[in-house]
Amino acid sequence: MTKNIKKVVLAYSGGLDTSVILHWLREQYDCEVVTFTADIGQGEELEPARAKAIAAGVREIFIDDLREEFVRDFVYPMFRANALYEGEYLLGTSIARPLIAKRLVEIAVITGADAIAHGATGKGNDQVRFELSAYALKPDIQVIAPWREWDLLSREKLLAYAEARGIPVEMKRASGQSPYSMDANLLHISYEGNELEDPWQEPAADMWRWTIAPEQAPATPAYLELTFAHGDVVAINGQTMTPAIALAELNRIGGTHGIGRADLVENRSVGMKSRGCYETPGGTILLKAHRAMESLTLDREAAHLKDELMPRYASLIYNGYWFSPERRMLQAAIDQTQQVVNGVVRLKLYRGNVTVVGRQSDSDSLFDTAIATFEEDAGAYNQADATGFIRLNALRLRVAGRKRGG
Amino acid sequence: MTKNIKKVVLAYSGGLDTSVILHWLREQYDCEVVTFTADIGQGEELEPARAKAIAAGVREIFIDDLREEFVRDFVYPMFRANALYEGEYLLGTSIARPLIAKRLVEIAVITGADAIAHGATGKGNDQVRFELSAYALKPDIQVIAPWREWDLLSREKLLAYAEARGIPVEMKRASGQSPYSMDANLLHISYEGNELEDPWQEPAADMWRWTIAPEQAPATPAYLELTFAHGDVVAINGQTMTPAIALAELNRIGGTHGIGRADLVENRSVGMKSRGCYETPGGTILLKAHRAMESLTLDREAAHLKDELMPRYASLIYNGYWFSPERRMLQAAIDQTQQVVNGVVRLKLYRGNVTVVGRQSDSDSLFDTAIATFEEDAGAYNQADATGFIRLNALRLRVAGRKRGG
Amino acid sequence: MTKNIKKVVLAYSGGLDTSVILHWLREQYDCEVVTFTADIGQGEELEPARAKAIAAGVREIFIDDLREEFVRDFVYPMFRANALYEGEYLLGTSIARPLIAKRLVEIAVITGADAIAHGATGKGNDQVRFELSAYALKPDIQVIAPWREWDLLSREKLLAYAEARGIPVEMKRASGQSPYSMDANLLHISYEGNELEDPWQEPAADMWRWTIAPEQAPATPAYLELTFAHGDVVAINGQTMTPAIALAELNRIGGTHGIGRADLVENRSVGMKSRGCYETPGGTILLKAHRAMESLTLDREAAHLKDELMPRYASLIYNGYWFSPERRMLQAAIDQTQQVVNGVVRLKLYRGNVTVVGRQSDSDSLFDTAIATFEEDAGAYNQADATGFIRLNALRLRVAGRKRGG
C-alpha cells in the first residue's frame, strides 16, 4: 500500500544510509524531499551535509544547532529524575529522539510537507521514539520508515543501490571505518553490532572513542566542583556556563579521566534483548553529583518517592513517550521537588571513578549537625522519643506475633 | 519507670560500651545478664569476649558463628533484589541487625530471660532494627536500650564509669585508636562521626580499612567469573563456595583492587540526615554481577517491576522491617523471578572499577542473536510488525493530539 | 501473505460469526478445521454447537466444561488481588480469555494443528488476550484472526456470505435478538455497541439480563455469610461449595437483589476509549467481602502494598498478560499474603447495595479489642508512646521548616 505523499521531511545526516533514503523516497513516492540536519553535539561538521543535499538537488534544506535546547529542555529535566534505564543506561540516545522528531514536525508544518522520514531500522528503539513523538505532536503526519519498507537490508545492497544511482559514497565510510552501529550526541556515544552481538565477548579496546581507558588516564586525580540551581548544573568550578557548554565541559573532563563507559544487555522497546556499549562521561558525573546534591537538600520521603518513580520515568523515555501525558505528570512531580536542590558538590575523578567528597548548601541543607552529632547535643534531639517511635511502629508486628506465634 | 527484669540477654562485644552496659544493667535492674557474642564476619576474635564475660562473672555465655546463616539467609536474599538504599548504600549494617535480634530472642527463650539489651544509641537506626525485629519475633519481650536511659552520653563519662567500677578497659581502644564510630560484618565496614560530621569535608585517607586506595591498587586488572544459581553466587572462577566463603573471597579480591568505597549523606529511620562512609568490596562486585546476570536471563517486565519495588524493599531493610509481612511479600515476588537467574558473569576489576565484560547462560539466556542481529535475520523478526506496534501505541496520543492541538 | 496452514483449531460457539469463520478458514487456507467449544458458564447449551460442527463436516470436535478450572485457577487468584481495572471494571471478560487460549493451544498439540483461530475483532482487547496467551504458551503457534484479514466487516456482509454458502443461520440470532455485542461467563455478562456508543446516553432498561433492576428487587434485605480460606470463598452460609458452584450461587443471589451493574468508559489495550456495561453480581459481592476479610486479618503494610500493586496487576490481566513473568511475580506476592485471610464475612444485600455488617476470624483476626477500646485498657497500649512516635515522624518536617521558614 503505497501512500500518496507529496513532500517529506527527511532526518538527513549526509551519510550513506540517509543519502540512499533521499533517492529512494523520490523513486518510491515520486515526492519532494526536504532535508533536516541537526547539531545535537554529535561532533560532526554539518556543512558537508548541506553540500551533499544541494548536490542531490534538495531545494529546502534545514540545518539547525539544537545543542542548547537539547541540554536545557531534554537532558537537564531528565537528570532531575536521576533517570537510569535498567539500573545502568543513561538514556543518551533515547533523550535526543523526541527533539529531532519535534523539529521534523515543525519543519513539516513550515514547508507544508505531509510526511516525515527517518533512517531508523525496524528492529530498534529509535523508530518508536521518532514516530511516537511525531504522532503525539502532529497526529495527522505520515511517517515513512524505509528500513521497514524496502529490501535493502544489508550494507552490500545499500552500496549497490547507491552505485547504480550515482549516489556519492565517501570511501572511508563505505569501507566501514567503524564496524559498529553508532550514535552520538552531547550526552553520549553508543555502539552496537559486530562482536558485541556475543554478550560474552569483551569489546575491542579500540572501539571506545570519547573516553581514555582508565589504564591510560592520568595518574593524578582531578577535583571538580559543580554548582546546582533548582537541580540543574549552572557552574563548574565556580564558572557559570550554559547547559550545553557545561555538559561539553563535563564530557571533556570525564573523558580525560576514563569516566562513563558502560557495557550492558538491555531490553528494547520492541521486545528483544540487545547488547550496547556507551560512553557518557559528562552524564555519569552529572548523575553522581545530582544525587549527592539531593542527599543534602531533599526531604527523605520526597527522595524515596522519586527513587520509586524513577524506573518508570526512565522506561517512558526509553520507550519514546517523552511527549506523553504520563511523562509530563511525572515531570511535574519531579520538578516540584527541585526548587530546593541548590548548592555545590565536590567530586574526585580518577581513572574511571567518580567519587563524591563534599556537598554543601547554605540555603537548603537539611543536614543538621546539632542533631546528627555523636557528641552530646544539648537537647537538639530527645533520645527518649525513640522508645515511643519504635514501640508504635512495632505495634502491628507485636499484635500479629501474639496471634500467630511470632 | 524502672521495669521489673530478672534476666536479660545482652548483645555483647567485650568492648568498652557493652562492658559498661553489662555492669550498668546489673546495677540498674538488679538482674542477671546473659551475654551473646556473634561472629558475623566483623573480623575480631571472639575468645577475648568470652574471657571478659567470664571475668565479669557472667554465667551464661553464648558465642556463635553466624557467618553462613548471615550470608545465606540475609545477604543473599537481599542481593536478589539488587537492594540499594537511596541509590548508594548497600545496607551492610542494616541486614545484620535482624539476625542478631533473632538470636538474642532465641537465647532469651533458651535461658528464660525476660529482656534483651543492646548498645545502640537513641539517635541511630540500629536501635530501631534490633527492637522491631525482637518485637516481631517475640511480642512480649522487654527491651533495654541503655543509651536511651542513662546519662553516660559521652566517652569521658563511660570511661569514668568504667574506672569507678574497675571494669578493665583496653588502652588501645580507650585511647581511641579510631576516632570513628564503626561497624563491621562480612558485608561491609562503616564509619561515622569525627570529621565526617561535616559533609563538605573529604574523609581522611587513613580512615579506610578494608580496601586499598584505587591509587595504590595493582596496575594490572583482574578478571573474575562468578557463577549464579537461582540468583545467588555459587562459584568464583569455577570453584564452588559456600555463601560466606564466597563473600569473604569477593571482599578479599575487591579490597585488593580498591573496590567498594562509598561516601554519602543518608536519611535515617529516626528522621535526621547523617553522613556515612562504607567499604563494601564484595557487595559492590556482587550487585554489579547480579544485575548483569539478570540482564541476560530475566524478562523485561519482571526486571522493571523489580526495579520499581527495589527502593521500597531497601527502605524496609534499612528501617528494620526484615521480619515484617510486607518484606516477606516482596521477597516472595523477588524470589519467584530468580529461578531463571543462572549462568556466569565475567568481570574486570581495576583500581576501584568493576566492569562487566561478559555474561552467558546456556540454560536461561533470553538473548536471541538471530533476532537481535543487525544483519539479515532470515525472518526471525518481521520488521513490518513494528508499524502496527507503533501505530497502536500512538493511538491514544494521536486522539489527544487531535482534540487538543498536539 | 497467506500462511501455509494445514490444520487450525477454532474457538467455536456455533453462532453466526464462528460458523462463517469455519467456512472462511477452509476456503482461505484450504485447511482442516478443529472446533473447540467451552463451557465457562456463559449459560448456553453446548450440544447445538456440537451438532452444527458435525453438520459442517468437522471431524475433530472438542467440547469441554471448564467452569471449575475457570473459577479455581483464574477468577479466585484474581480476586485475591482485589483486582479492579480503572477503579470500576471487574475484568470478567479479560480473565476468561487466557483459559480459552490455553485450551486452544493444548488442542493444537493434541491434534497436531499448526494454527489457532478466534472470532475477536481487530479493534478489541480479546484478540490481544487470546494471542499473547497463545504465543506465551506455544511460541511457534500460528494465529489466524479472520476479522483482521477479511472484508466481511458488517453483519450484512456476514449474512450474505453465510447465505451464499448455505451456512445455516438461526433466525432469532440473525434478526438480531440483542442489538449489543455481548460476552458472558461465570463471572459476568458484558454489553457494548448500539446506543452505548454515545457515552452520554443511559442504557436501555431492557438491556440488562442477569440482574433485576434495584427498583424491582425485593423490598426485604438478604443477609449472607461467606467463609474464606486462604483468601478464597469456600462456603456460603456455612455450606461448603466448589469455586464454580459458589460463584454461580453468588450470581444467583446477587442478581436477585439487583447487585453488580456497572456502566463505564474504559481504555482499551489497543489505545481507544470505549463504553461498556457489565453485570457482575457474584464478583461484586466477592470483592466487597474479600476486602472486609482482609481488613480484619491482613497486616496494614501488606494490605497497603497490595493496594498499590493492584492497579498494575489489573492492567496486566486486562491487557492479556496472564501468562507473563510479571503477572506470576505479582501473584507470588499476593498469594503469600493470603495464608492468613481466613474467617467469615457477613453481608447485607438490598436493592443494588452490598454492605458489610460483620467480619470475624478466630484464627487470624488482628483486631485487638483491648488495644482499640475507647475505655481504659489496663495498659495494653501506652498513650505516652505516641509522643515519641509523633516527634520522630515530625523530625524531618521540623528541620525543613526551620530552614525554609515553615
Place this chain on the structure above:
Amino acid sequence: MTKNIKKVVLAYSGGLDTSVILHWLREQYDCEVVTFTADIGQGEELEPARAKAIAAGVREIFIDDLREEFVRDFVYPMFRANALYEGEYLLGTSIARPLIAKRLVEIAVITGADAIAHGATGKGNDQVRFELSAYALKPDIQVIAPWREWDLLSREKLLAYAEARGIPVEMKRASGQSPYSMDANLLHISYEGNELEDPWQEPAADMWRWTIAPEQAPATPAYLELTFAHGDVVAINGQTMTPAIALAELNRIGGTHGIGRADLVENRSVGMKSRGCYETPGGTILLKAHRAMESLTLDREAAHLKDELMPRYASLIYNGYWFSPERRMLQAAIDQTQQVVNGVVRLKLYRGNVTVVGRQSDSDSLFDTAIATFEEDAGAYNQADATGFIRLNALRLRVAGRKRGG
C-alpha cells in the same frame, strides 16, 4: 517533665472534653489559654462556644468560618486524586485536621502563644495529624496533648473533674446522648466505639445521623448533573456553586437517597486496627462522578499512574502528612493531569446507589466514536495494525517460551 508554657491556643468546641482541658491547662501549666473554634461544617452553632469561653474567662477567643477554605483547599484537591484509604474510607476526618492545625499555629503567631493544645486521645490518628501539621508549619511550637498526660481516662473521671471545678456540663451531652465517639465536618460524620468495638456486630439502625436508610429513601430515583472544571465540581444541575455550597448540596441530596454509608475495619496510624462507620453522602457522589469525568477526558496512562499513586497519597493524608514535601510532590503530579478534566457527568441516585448514566465533554472528551464503533469506520482505525502490535508485545514471551518450553 512539665514544660514552661505561658500561653496556649486550644482547639475548643465548648463540649465537656475541651472545657475540662481548658481548666486543666491553666491548672497544670499556670498559663493563659486562647480558644479557637472553627466552623468546618460540623453542623453545630458556634455562639454557644463563644459564650462558654467568655464565661470561663478566656480573653482571646477566635471563632472562624473555614468552610470554603476547607472544601476549596483541602477536600477538592484530595478528590482530584480519587483518594480512598484502604479501598473504602473517604478520609473525612483526616482531611480536616491539617486545616485546624494550620489555623491553631496562625493564631499562636498572632497571639504570641508558645503552645497549642488539642483534645485528641493518645490512641488515635488525630493527635498525629494535628501535631505533624503543626510541627511542619511551625517547628518550634510546643504541643500539649492532655489525653496523653493526664489520668482522666474515662468519662466518669472527666465528669468528676468538671463537677469539682464547677465547669458547667450540658446535661444532654453529659448523659451521653450518643454512645459513640463522633466527628463531623462538611465531608462526613464518623462513629467509633460502643458496640462497634465488636467487628462482627452490625451497627444499630439509629446510629446513622446524616443519611436516610436506603430502605426509607424515596422510591423514585433522582437524576443529577455535575459540571467539572479542572477536576473540581463547579455546578450542580447547571447552577454554579462555591465549593462549600456544592458539597453541602451534595450532602443534602445524597443523604435523602441513603447514599454514602460505610462500615469498616481500618488500620490506624499508630498501629492498631479499629472499626469505624462513616456517612459521606456528598463525597461518595463526588468520587463516583470525578472518576467518570476522568474516564472520558484523561489519558489512559496518566489515569493508570494516578491509580497506582492514589493509595500512597491517601495514606499520607490519613497519617497526617498533608503539609509534607511528598504530599506536595504527588499533588503537583495529580493537579497537572486535571487541566483537561472538564465536562458534565450525569448520575442516578436511588436508595443507596449512585450510578453514572452519562458523561460528556465538548472540549476534552477523548472518546472517539469513529474509532470505537463496532460498525465500519471508514479507515479511522486500521485493524491490521493490531497484528504487529500483538506480535511485538508477544516477542519477549515467545523468546522465553522457546527457551523454557512455554
